[in-house]
Amino acid sequence: MNIYRSGWILLCLCRALGAGAQGTDQNPSVRSDAAQAGRSAPASFSVVPLGVKGGLDESNLSSYMVAAAGSNEYICLDAGTLYAGIRKAVDSGVFMTSVSHVLKDSIKAYFISHPHLDHVAGLIMNSPEDNAKTIYGLSFCLDVLKEKYFTWESWANFGDEGEKPQLKKYHYSTLWPGEEIAVPNTHLYVQAFPLSHGTPYQSTAFLVRTGDALVQKNDAYLLYLGDTGADTIEHSDKLHRLWEEISPLVKAGKLKAVLIEVSFPNEQPEKLLFGHLTPALLQKELADLAKTAGGMSLSELPVVITHRKPSGDQEMMIQKELQADSNLRVKLIFPRQAVRLYF
Numbered sequence: 001m002n003i004y005r006s007g008w009i010l011l012c013l014c015r016a017l018g019a020g021a022q023g024t025d026q027n028p029s030v031r032s033d034a035a036q037a038g039r040s041a042p043a044s045f046s047v048v049p050l051g052v053k054g055g056l057d058e059s060n061l062s063s064y065m066v067a068a069a070g071s072n073e074y075i076c077l078d079a080g081t082l083y084a085g086i087r088k089a090v091d092s093g094v095f096m097t098s099v100s101h102v103l104k105d106s107i108k109a110y111f112i113s114h115p116h117l118d119h120v121a122g123l124i125m126n127s128p129e130d131n132a133k134t135i136y137g138l139s140f141c142l143d144v145l146k147e148k149y150f151t152w153e154s155w156a157n158f159g160d161e162g163e164k165p166q167l168k169k170y171h172y173s174t175l176w177p178g179e180e181i182a183v184p185n186t187h188l189y190v191q192a193f194p195l196s197h198g199t200p201y202q203s204t205a206f207l208v209r210t211g212d213a214l215v216q217k218n219d220a221y222l223l224y225l226g227d228t229g230a231d232t233i234e235h236s237d238k239l240h241r242l243w244e245e246i247s248p249l250v251k252a253g254k255l256k257a258v259l260i261e262v263s264f265p266n267e268q269p270e271k272l273l274f275g276h277l278t279p280a281l282l283q284k285e286l287a288d289l290a291k292t293a294g295g296m297s298l299s300e301l302p303v304v305i306t307h308r309k310p311s312g313d314q315e316m317m318i319q320k321e322l323q324a325d326s327n328l329r330v331k332l333i334f335p336r337q338a339v340r341l342y343f
């Protein structure tokens, strides 16, 4: 046995022991592992939505904790709501620990898709209570955090860049499109891709991978899209390019879930979409993904619908329109705050 191979086996053994050691009642993440019972394949990802809505209700705005299944080391994709979501998850037994512990210790890093308040308010408001960690994003997004929010006139500068004095609790790490980074203290790797969110404004999709850095054999992926308009409306090719990037993963069965927004029902006039999707526009985009992946059926692909705007009865309208669309052949999932999902 060569040195590389024995090292790899040792690594696997450590991973296995580590995962086993986490299967205790003290571990916040594994209590609902029983929910996996009966699944045909073991889950790759555990997702705890801290907020699922696209506006209005400030206690339930876009924010998703994601970890490798069985791990207690999460990243947080967007952070519109933190406290209220964690509080609910603790109260319902999703996390068997304190709110403070989840905020400070279970969340290892933030990935922010774009700097609209419904995606960052929780991060800003909870910053005095948080532990030191890294905020990742494309440069357009981090620039707004540095220049507009973590300033002494808006709040306090908890960052390590921008106005002085800098409290240096948060370190900013700029992502570059298509370059995968390993997230320290987790089993996760992330790539960012730019999205168009009401030309000329931008947003970001995060492709999260779990697996090993060296051997990409047993890897699995989860794709989270921040707010995005459709290519046709945005006069953009950003979504099509993203579909090109992920279609090999779709073909290989490695893409375990897509989290994507549908903000408005189909009746929303085009000029009032403000860089968002409707059920009909989502259907067209997913048809483009299926075509780009060589005519693959997406019927087994879980698609989590995020960011429904709750004005009036819009949330129910969106759900009904999606469920009634016979051309939309995916596994639709409507997430609920603090209800864990496995993929």
Ligand SMILES: [Zn+2]
Pocket (backbone or CB within 6 Å): 114, 116, 197, 227
């Ligand atoms: Zn937005």
Ligand SMILES: [Zn+2]
Pocket (backbone or CB within 6 Å): 054, 062, 116, 118, 119, 227, 307
């Ligand atoms: Zn939003």
